Amino acid sequence: MLSLNVVGAGKLGRTLAALWHASGVFEIAGLFNRSAENAREARDFIGAGTAVSDLSKLPPAQVWLLAVPDDQIASTATALPPIIAQHPPQAGRPPILFHCSGALPASVLAASGADLLASAHPVHSFADPKRSLTDLPGSTVALEGSEEAINVLEPAFTALSCNCIHLGSSQKVLYHTGSVMACNYLTVLMDLSLQVFQAAGIDNKSAMALLEPIVLQTVKNNFALGPAKALTGPLVRGDVATVARQTGALRQLAESTDTSGAGSEATSGIQAATLATMYRALGKAALPLAEKAGLSQDARRQLQSIFDES
Ligand SMILES: NC(=O)c1ccc[n+]([C@@H]2O[C@H](COP(=O)([O-])OP(=O)(O)OC[C@H]3O[C@@H](n4cnc5c(N)ncnc54)[C@H](OP(=O)(O)O)[C@@H]3O)[C@@H](O)[C@H]2O)c1
Incomplete structure (x- = not known):
């Protein structure tokens, strides 16, 4: 031995x-x-x-x-x-x-x-x-x-x-980055989601309870069906007005945080500007997947312009 x-x-x-x-x-x-x-x-x-x-x-x-x-x-x-x-x-x-x-x-x-x-x-x-x-x-x-x-x-x-x-040695950094994106950033997404629930006045315990079954189901669906078929929600349906309301609500949250002076980041743990930025960035990344799932070109263009707004 x-x-x-x-x-x-x-x-x-x-x-x-x-x-x-x-x-x-x-x-x-x-x-x-x-x-x-x-x-x-x-x-x-x-x-x-x-x-x-x-x-x-x-x-x-x-x-x-x-x-x-x-x-x-x-x-x-x-x-x-x-x-x-x-x-x-x-x-x-x-x-x-x-x-x-x-x-x-x-x-x-x-x-x-x-x-x-x-x-x-x-x-x-x-x-x-x-x-x-x-x-x-x-x-x-x-x-x-x-x-x-x-x-x-x-x-x-x-x-x-x-x-x-x-x-091969040249593969290692990107190989590891792929693993960080799926594993570590899934945890970060969970935290961002909890912050939005908190902003909506829903406490952490209730938010975790409502998230657990749907998050576990989503993970399972991804492995069973692949990301394009696992994606559901307003983006795939082309519900442009709903997405616009959501980006608007997050923008408002960020603006009210900025103007309050105190900054909710320090007081409530809500990173409002980050939430608005992340929602738009992930929304953009979701568009090719949503298109594969049947999103029309017209709805895609409208969603793209919502996400491009600063
Ligand atoms: N944790 C994971 O989930 C995971 C997964 C895959 C790969 N890895 C890899 O495994 C390796 C170890 O990670 P780990 O999570 O096991 O780390 P860890 O729990 O922090 O253990 C590192 C150990 O190294 C000792 N150590 C000795 N010399 C040290 C020095 N100069 N500086 C700092 N610590 C020193 C520390 O004990 P003392 O402070 O007593 O010296 C500590 O017990 C890393 O390369 C990591 O990338 C980790």
């Missing part, structure tokens, strides 16, 4: 190490966190490994996961050459180094001096490591980098019931 060091045993690092330990994929060697308490917590969560808070105290390992925040990956790799050099290659294998950033290529690890570099991005939210232990299986992992490193990582993720895909 290959040994694994985890540099940055945070949410993702400790989850993957715990799953690999439980499934006998890797022998967990060292767990590094700057805080000794965090390192011990990670070790207790995983149930294996030596917790260290000094990089130079990491034991030898054949595979190294750098699971520090994205902006710290390159600088952490810079600190590794003397640490890796103090251990001879195990079983004649040069060490494999990988990180799990969605946006960065394997080459950000180049300063480590190691040759076998990879990135492996699980398309999963590790918000709560305990939940991720059961929820990760079935997720996709995007692999990129050295073939020799991927030949070790692909079976390691497959053993966790993940599906692997392969990317």
Whole structure:
């Protein structure tokens, strides 16, 4: 069994190490966190490994996961050459180094001096490591980098019931942006929607209750039918007057916020100008979809001019 060091045993690092330990994929060697308490917590969560808070105290390992925040990956790799050099290659294998950033290529690890570099991005939210232990299986992992490193990582993720895909380094930024648009921005859209309900005098709890079934149904429809067929509402129907009333209401909300001086942003959490801008921008983006769903050219032109108004 290959040994694994985890540099940055945070949410993702400790989850993957715990799953690999439980499934006998890797022998967990060292767990590094700057805080000794965090390192011990990670070790207790995983149930294996030596917790260290000094990089130079990491034991030898054949595979190294750098699971520090994205902006710290390159600088952490810079600190590794003397640490890796103090251990001879195990079983004649040069060490494999990988990180799990969605946006960065394997080459950000180049300063480590190691040759076998990879990135492996699980398309999963590790918000709560305990939940991720059961929820990760079935997720996709995007692999990129050295073939020799991927030949070790692909079976390691497959053993966790993940599906692997392969990317080139030039694809990574846009690939990750696509995932941010659908996952992170869906959450932002939810928040913007709640702000509009708040402006209408509907409290958060009631708004969440009315949104839950329709949002879940919309997500399901998107996967079952694709976005063009899942789109419903005034845009697809060509209800131009309704859309004009909605953009007008948001414009008024933004103007009343501006003239009040105090600004509702600070007092009520409503970002009125952002709501007006976002409604128009998303409306414009929806027009090609609505057209595919049967919106007439004439209605499209009228809607376009509503969204173009400042
Ligand atoms: N979270 C997700 O949902 C998710 C999903 C896919 C990919 N990823 C990727 O996984 C990697 C780790 O993300 P994460 O969410 O697990 O992060 P995280 O929970 O913040 O964990 C990062 C860990 O790194 C440690 N660390 C060590 N050196 C550090 C340094 N120089 N600066 C900051 N922290 C340092 C921190 O502990 P100390 O403060 O004790 O050092 C912390 O435990 C990132 O590359 C991220 O893009 C995350």
